Amino acid sequence: MTICEVPENEPKWRRRPESRPDDILDGALIEFRARGFVGARIEDIARHAGLSKGTVYLYFSSKEEMLKELIRRTVSPIAERLKMIADHVCDDYSDKPSSEILRNMIMLVGNGLVNARISAIPLVIVGEAGSFPEHADFYRREVIDVSMDALVTVIKRGIDRGEFKAIEPHYAVRTLMGLLLMQLIWNGVFAREKDPEIPIGDLLETHLNIFLDGVRMPEE
Amino acid sequence: MTICEVPENEPKWRRRPESRPDDILDGALIEFRARGFVGARIEDIARHAGLSKGTVYLYFSSKEEMLKELIRRTVSPIAERLKMIADHVCDDYSDKPSSEILRNMIMLVGNGLVNARISAIPLVIVGEAGSFPEHADFYRREVIDVSMDALVTVIKRGIDRGEFKAIEPHYAVRTLMGLLLMQLIWNGVFAREKDPEIPIGDLLETHLNIFLDGVRMPEE
């Protein structure tokens, strides 16, 4: 500052914390979960990011915009991953048994349940569905429909290849996904400290076994 | 105003004041579902019951009190019904197969899903879990734990009697209940007008078949 500080010509070195938006969204997620979208206060969200109220508005134009962005960031990776899996299946997946594919898919999604950053979003959406049905719409379109379609595709493949019984795939997929949703709600709403720990891996294992045994074509 | 202006229009009054609280709670349920607990406005709740804002406070001391009472009223019947079922099972139900008992139980609960008056409550609870964890606690204690215990009891019975495989009952019960929760959330959050109708009976049927086939002890 006093002598000859050269840094004059670094045009874009400012905006030190490039992560501001992320910091804010982290805080938003916490508050949205804790008090719901309507109940969350911008000031509290800002405090989580070590900022003041007004600063939040330098990065997001409104509270609703924050929720939308939150959905977008969480949604995209999931959507992409599931799209990819679905595509792999449609490409001739040689003769890997459909049960194996389903197992991989469920495990993939199931493991996301442990990540609070991901699992919190659907909980918020469920909570605010009455007030913001458009968010539920968006989430369903981007996440739910995509993942259900992917699973249905594999179930159909299993039926076609004689691996599974002639069940109705659109019904069966609900049985398959039901546990995931149940765990989501369980962890987010009803689980308490004192509850006995349930290893998610074991739980998914049992679930998959029951489901696959239930739909497998009898040997004869 | 002062003396005796004739009660002309009194005889036609239709209000049965005894049912006031119920009328109000009906309205509350509708609004809580539509806008969430925080978003629901007392005035709108009152309008549903044909009352004015202030009158609501003659029956409930606060908005939260309404939610509590709502939960209490909805919970009781469910709890009672489930208690009854659980008792029947323990009364060694002669040798009726455990699968039949499970089927009855799931159908019983599943049919409640169609009743919006019943299914709305858990949705509200899920939505407000962040702000009112005590409500979630209450609901879990009175409804979820009771019904899960009942189902676990029957599953254990099935295992003991050699009808079911040696699965972990506390895991399996989650598979069994998963679909119910999934449908609850689906109908309350993600379902849209244009969606193809899914008959709840068929869906439950398929689900039960998969589950029972999945847990049944192999013949041989």
Add this chain to the structure above:
Amino acid sequence: MTICEVPENEPKWRRRPESRPDDILDGALIEFRARGFVGARIEDIARHAGLSKGTVYLYFSSKEEMLKELIRRTVSPIAERLKMIADHVCDDYSDKPSSEILRNMIMLVGNGLVNARISAIPLVIVGEAGSFPEHADFYRREVIDVSMDALVTVIKRGIDRGEFKAIEPHYAVRTLMGLLLMQLIWNGVFAREKDPEIPIGDLLETHLNIFLDGVRMPEE
């Protein structure tokens, strides 16, 4: 409820101070004038009416709505009065000299200038013209165009009847109205306590004499 409480059937006896809206508008006028539309605070407006912030919203849905209503209430009477005068003129007003008619009209409007409740409105509109051009539009349409048309009609009549010189009526009317506007601005913006009192009557008299002498057809 117990015996014969009769007062049941007076549906509309409440709302004691029927004048609430007027009280509020009075306060609004004061604050709008004192701080401009944007600068006026609802709370201050409410205080003028002896009310609290929230109460204002029982009567007006927004601050802008208050300004609109203010314009409406002030505007209608003026518009009506001027319409009436214009109509009288178009009806054969026997042979009353046009100068007399103009004198009456100017005096009529000019006296409104003394009424702060009336004169404040245009000042507010002028002040907020940049932010709310639609209010200026409304005012011009309802008040200015109407009154100018009326005056032009009479000036034309004067020319047709040989009372006035062949001036351009649309220009002359601006000379005629200029003083009124000048006084409006003067009183509302520049006048100060210590200024020597100028009797509005004398001022208008002088103005009219100059104008009429200036437009009168030379005798000869």
Add this chain to the structure above:
Amino acid sequence: MTICEVPENEPKWRRRPESRPDDILDGALIEFRARGFVGARIEDIARHAGLSKGTVYLYFSSKEEMLKELIRRTVSPIAERLKMIADHVCDDYSDKPSSEILRNMIMLVGNGLVNARISAIPLVIVGEAGSFPEHADFYRREVIDVSMDALVTVIKRGIDRGEFKAIEPHYAVRTLMGLLLMQLIWNGVFAREKDPEIPIGDLLETHLNIFLDGVRMPEE
């Protein structure tokens, strides 16, 4: 900054820093007119000058300071010009008729009306009179009183020399200036695109003729 910062990229700098304050005031004038003093945003003002928000504060300590300076700069030239005219008149302008002098004066001021840079100021002052009466005071002292005095002086001269009737000069001057104010307000507040064009020269001409005919001493 102090010692060795290389002047590499200096030669191309186009900014003439000396004109900064003027650039800023230009922007301020535009925004004050468009949104009023309260509604104008520093950031927008800065943008007009191609600067950033913070930079404005290097030249002006506050928004109000900008308004004050704006008034000062606009006022000076007008005041000077009018002073000059007034002086000329007092210097017994040989026997040039008073009507000619008045004509020159009105034309001079009237032509300023077309200059938005000049006419905007009084409009802003009128708009903010409620919040900043001291600005109105300043403007009145520096501009209005001076110009009115000058006009009154000439009118008196006309009366003394037998050119004009024995009117009250302080009243008559208001008639004379009324049109100017009317046009100011008209153009700034009520004029709309679709309005028929009115040549300011013709309008002033008509106005002057009416006024002068109205005050001229009858021949005889």
Add this chain to the structure above:
DNA sequence: CATGAATGAGCCTTCATTCAT
């Protein structure tokens, strides 16, 4: 019992102003 006018705390959002770089 009922009413609905009144209250006032609370929150989102804006923006003048500051200041580290």
Add this chain to the structure above:
DNA sequence: GATGAATGAAGGCTCATTCAT
């Protein structure tokens, strides 16, 4: 000088709750 990120006071508006009638 210049920047623009950050601040925080301020205000419009909502709505749960109270209370006079």
